[in-house]
Amino acid sequence: MFIYNVPASIVEDYADKHLIVRSDVPTELVKAYGKVNSAGVQYLQILQPDCTPNPLLEIGEPVRIELVVEDFIPDVSFLHNYAEVGKRHPIRVGIRTSPGFSEAVKLSLSLGFAVALEVTQPDAVLVEEVKTVLDYYLHNPEVNQPVDFFHSLLTVLFDDSDCTLWEIQGEDPTMNGFVTDDGRLVLSRRLPSIALGEPESTFLDDLKLELLTDQGECMTCPFFTNCLGYFKFPDRSFSCSHVRELLGILSSAAKELRREYDAAVRDEDGGYEHGEEERS
Amino acid sequence: MKLETVDLLIKPTIGCNARCVYCHAIKPDEIAPVMSQDLITEILTKYGEFTREQEIDYATIIWHGGEPLKVGADFYYHVGSVVKEHLSHLNLMHQMYSNACLYKGRVREAIRELLKDRSISVSFDPFHPTRLHTNGKSNFVDSLRGMQQLIRDGFTVSLVYVVHRKSLERVRDLYYFFKNCGAADVALFPADFFDHPEYGLSVQDWAKFLKQMWDVWEEDDYAVGLSFFEHWLESLESHRLPESCEYGIRERSAPMVMISPEGKIFTCHVFMDQGKNCLGDITSMSFEEILKHPLIHQIAETKENMPDECRTCTFLGICNTGCVAAHNETGRTVWCEGLKEFYAHMIERQDRYFEIHPQGCCCGDEAHFRPDAPDSIHAG
Numbered sequence: 001m002f003i004y005n006v007p008a009s010i011v012e013d014y015a016d017k018h019l020i021v022r023s024d025v026p027t028e029l030v031k032a033y034g035k036v037n038s039a040g041v042q043y044l045q046i047l048q049p050d051c052t053p054n055p056l057l058e059i060g061e062p063v064r065i066e067l068v069v070e071d072f073i074p075d076v077s078f079l080h081n082y083a084e085v086g087k088r089h090p091i092r093v094g095i096r097t098s099p100g101f102s103e104a105v106k107l108s109l110s111l112g113f114a115v116a117l118e119v120t121q122p123d124a125v126l127v128e129e130v131k132t133v134l135d136y137y138l139h140n141p142e143v144n145q146p147v148d149f150f151h152s153l154l155t156v157l158f159d160d161s162d163c164t165l166w167e168i169q170g171e172d173p174t175m176n177g178f179v180t181d182d183g184r185l186v187l188s189r190r191l192p193s194i195a196l197g198e199p200e201s202t203f204l205d206d207l208k209l210e211l212l213t214d215q216g217e218c219m220t221c222p223f224f225t226n227c228l229g230y231f232k233f234p235d236r237s238f239s240c241s242h243v244r245e246l247l248g249i250l251s252s253a254a255k256e257l258r259r260e261y262d263a264a265v266r267d268e269d270g271g272y273e274h275g276e277e278e279r280s
Numbered sequence: 281m282k283l284e285t286v287d288l289l290i291k292p293t294i295g296c297n298a299r300c301v302y303c304h305a306i307k308p309d310e311i312a313p314v315m316s317q318d319l320i321t322e323i324l325t326k327y328g329e330f331t332r333e334q335e336i337d338y339a340t341i342i343w344h345g346g347e348p349l350k351v352g353a354d355f356y357y358h359v360g361s362v363v364k365e366h367l368s369h370l371n372l373m374h375q376m377y378s379n380a381c382l383y384k385g386r387v388r389e390a391i392r393e394l395l396k397d398r399s400i401s402v403s404f405d406p407f408h409p410t411r412l413h414t415n416g417k418s419n420f421v422d423s424l425r426g427m428q429q430l431i432r433d434g435f436t437v438s439l440v441y442v443v444h445r446k447s448l449e450r451v452r453d454l455y456y457f458f459k460n461c462g463a464a465d466v467a468l469f470p471a472d473f474f475d476h477p478e479y480g481l482s483v484q485d486w487a488k489f490l491k492q493m494w495d496v497w498e499e500d501d502y503a504v505g506l507s508f509f510e511h512w513l514e515s516l517e518s519h520r521l522p523e524s525c526e527y528g529i530r531e532r533s534a535p536m537v538m539i540s541p542e543g544k545i546f547t548c549h550v551f552m553d554q555g556k557n558c559l560g561d562i563t564s565m566s567f568e569e570i571l572k573h574p575l576i577h578q579i580a581e582t583k584e585n586m587p588d589e590c591r592t593c594t595f596l597g598i599c600n601t602g603c604v605a606a607h608n609e610t611g612r613t614v615w616c617e618g619l620k621e622f623y624a625h626m627i628e629r630q631d632r633y634f635e636i637h638p639q640g641c642c643c644g645d646e647a648h649f650r651p652d653a654p655d656s657i658h659a660g
Contacts, residue, residue: 160503209428212406212461213421219406220453222500224460255501262636 003042003170005189006179008032014179016040020066020170024048026055033059043092050078053085062089066116069095069104076104079111092116097126102133105147114145118169120190121231127242131249138253150250156226157254158261165230166204173201191233204228223247281533286567287340288327289538289549292320292355294346298379298419300411301479302442302471305346305553313541314351317358323539323562324359328366330567338371344549346541349378353386356394363394377401377440379411380426381419392433401467402427403440406457407450410442410479424461431462438507439463443489444471444479451492458504465505468493470615472550472606487618491625498629501636512626513633515598526603529580537570545570547578550605579604587611595623 006014008023011032019036022045023029029044043064046053056065065085069076082091092114095104101117108115122130137147146152152168155161166172171188177196178188187194187203194203211218211229217240218224218232231243294305295312331339363372374395380402383391391400404423405411413419430437439458441447447454458466470486471479481489497506511522521528530536538546545559546552559565559573570576586601587610593599602613613619 205428205432209425212457213424215407219460220456221460222456224456 001175003176004179004185005045005170005177007181009181010179010183011036018042020045022047022068025051026053030055030058033063038063045094049082053082056085057088059089065089065091067091067093067113069093069101071096071098074100076107079104079107079113082113083111086112090114094118096120097122097130099126099129102129102136105133106136109143109145109147112145114147116148116169117150118190119149119231121233121235121238122243124242127246131246134246134249138249153226153247153250154254154257157251158258162225164204164226164228166228169230171230173203193234223251283334283336283535283571284531284533285336285339286327286331286334286571287342287534287536288323289342289344289536290315290320290323291344291346291538291540291549291552292348292351293541294553295350296345296347296379297350297381297414298347298411299414299416300442301476302410302444302474304473312346315355315541315543317355319543319563320355320359321362323543324362325366326562326567328369331367332369337369338373340373340375343374343376343378345377347379347382348376349380349382349387349391353390356387356390360390360394373397373399375399375401377403378426379403379419379423380430381413381422383426383429388429388433395435398433398435399438400430400435401438401440402430403442405441406461407453408444408446408479410444410446427461436464437462439466440469441466442469442471443481443486444474444476445481445485446479447481448485448489448492451489452496455493455496455500455504459500463504465507465510467507470606470618472603472614483615483618485618486615487621490618490622494622494626494629498632502633509626512598512623513630513637516627516630517634519597521600522598525579527598527600529583529600532577532580535571535576537567537576547576548605550603582607582611585611593620595620598623 001018003018003020004014005020005022008021008028008031011019011021012035015036018040020042021029021032021036023032024047026046029046033041033044038061041063043066044056045066045068047068047070049067049069067079067082079093085091093104093108094116095101095108096118097120105115105117117130117133119130133147134150137143137150149165149168152163153165156163156168164172167175170176171190173187173196176188177185178192179185180192185196186192187196196203207229211224211232213219218229221227221240221244223244227247231240232238292315293312295309295314296303374397376391376395378400380400402423403411404420404427405418406420406424409418411419411423413422427437439461441454441458468490471481474480493506494509497504497509508522508524508527511524511527515522515527536547538549538552539562540546540552543562544552545562545565546557547559548557551557557575557578559570559575582604583601589610590596590599590601590612599613599619601607601611602615602619606613606615608614
């Protein structure tokens with residue numbers, strides 16, 4: 001399945017595709033939603049969410065909504081305005097990680113909204129803040145919504161799957177494309193300079209070969225299988241040392257979970273066998 | 281004795297597109313023989329008749345070299361047609377050992393068609409210029425490109441890595457590279473009989489390398505399939521010899537016949553490279569004659585006639601005298617002391633592996649595995 005992220009203004013051109021429909025304002029999204037096959041809509045994306053969300057209540061069936069918090073906004077209290085909408089539609093808040101972003105994460109979670117973090121080559125200071133959010137996600141018992149990419153990557157590491165951050169972040173060019181306002185197909189909003197000629201892109205295959213032969217840090221990175229150079233864009237010379245610490249925390253958490261899970265399964269099997277013996 | 285199967289290892293050429301620094305097998309292209317289509321037809325036809333008469337219903341053909349892709353697409357298309365005509369009664373698996381540099385174009389198409397089980401072993405060296413093109417440059421990038429194409433084509437790619445002295449500088453890096461390149465499993469071989477000032481591996485180096493590799497493997501919860509480590513551990517668990525030619529034994533009911541580009545017959549591909557212990561010529565011998573030849577079980581017999589030092593060794597059950605081609609004049613593997621040092625390390629550290637892979641020891645006696653146990657680990 002290939003998913004196009006398209007502006008609401010040109011949604012009719014993609015009416016039969018799998019879509020993420022984006023707009024600054026809810027009213028335009030509601031109109032666009034009426035013009036496409038609703039079964040193909042992955043979610044509606046609001047780019048300027050500090051607005052009145054009530055038009056979204058006009059959509060009768062539940063549809064996923066993503067609120068994009070692009071840069072640090074001192075006051076994210078507007079998220080409270082979505083409490084009513086959240087009762088009808090599942091809401092996720094997409095938050096670009098920039099200093100201070102953790103407040104938006106905590107408020108989103110307290111309102112029962114899922115969170116998706118957009119991370120681009122964070123420096124050491126920002127990684128520290130991301131680590132505090134990771135700790136909050138991992139250890140705060142009140143968190144009952146996923147915080148991505150943590151949540152998906154944790155699942156992937158737990159299952160020992162080879163799913164990559166490109167896929168988790170919706171930037172796998174074999175599955176996702178971003179249609180710019182002027183109609184060009186590019187990799188994503190985050191990386192608009194990477195043009196996609198066609199949906200069956202060899203971008204990740206080419207990237208993998210390049211990173212495995214350039215004698216750089218990806219060649220021997222313990223997290224390459226699931227990262228696949230995600231943090232090497234846009235600046236290929238970016239050093240991942242701090243990011244690796246972050247991924248190491250997630251990896252340790254996944255291993256711990258796996259050990260506990262396996263032990264629990266073994267206990268359960270043992271108990272069952274014991275019970276069988278008793279019954280016999 | 282009823283034959284279960286007879287496997288073939290065929291070297292269609294010992295010519296190679298690489299000049300690996302430790303290789304003692306290949307010859308320059310101008311004198312490297314290439315198997316003719318007539319000869320491969322004769323081999324497979326005879327093999328088909330024999331396996332049909334013996335009611336053998338499964339077998340494996342391993343394509344080896346030199347570089348087996350060097351003989352080109354037409355050779356393998358021809359093999360495919362002969363197999364279809366003469367070996368259709370067999371559940372036949374093809375395997376191949378290659379550096380994968382030539383896996384492209386028509387060769388790629390031919391190999392995809394022949395290797396339907398999608399299993400292949402590829403070799404390269406990511407960090408040191410030990411595997412070179414004929415122009416002297418490392419073939420790593422071309423090999424890796426071939427490997428990645430194989431993976432995209434649905435192959436399960438095993439990696440063969442030859443350990444040399446400089447490998448010791450990059451043990452952790454090697455481990456994670458094996459993981460990152462997508463190898464399904466990795467076989468680590470020491471560079472045998474390679475007395476080189478820069479790359480020559482000593483027995484102590486081999487022990488050190490294996491121990492360090494084990495430690496990284498353990499740290500990563502054994503995520504990469506390191507085949508010999510796994511074979512040794514399975515052997516500890518099952519009390520059966522490892523499933524490998526090097527450390528196990530080939531059953532007499534399932535012999536392997538190895539054939540050179542000229543049709544010469546051997547029972548070990550290293551002996552073939554060395555021109556030692558030739559059984560005869562496939563054009564003048566039937567498979568019945570080959571399998572009655574006194575040398576056909578020479579690997580098993582060599583292992584059975586082991587020196588007393590091996591017979592009383594604690595680690596016999598997982599080593600079984602090691603690779604016969606690497607035996608010295610005493611009848612032990614030249615890597616003996618290094619392997620002993622590693623085995624002691626492995627046995628000391630095995631508990632965590634079995635915690636994660638908790639099938640458990642069949643006898644339930646942990647002391648059974650201890651190097652200081654009164655008997656050999658599971659001799660006999």
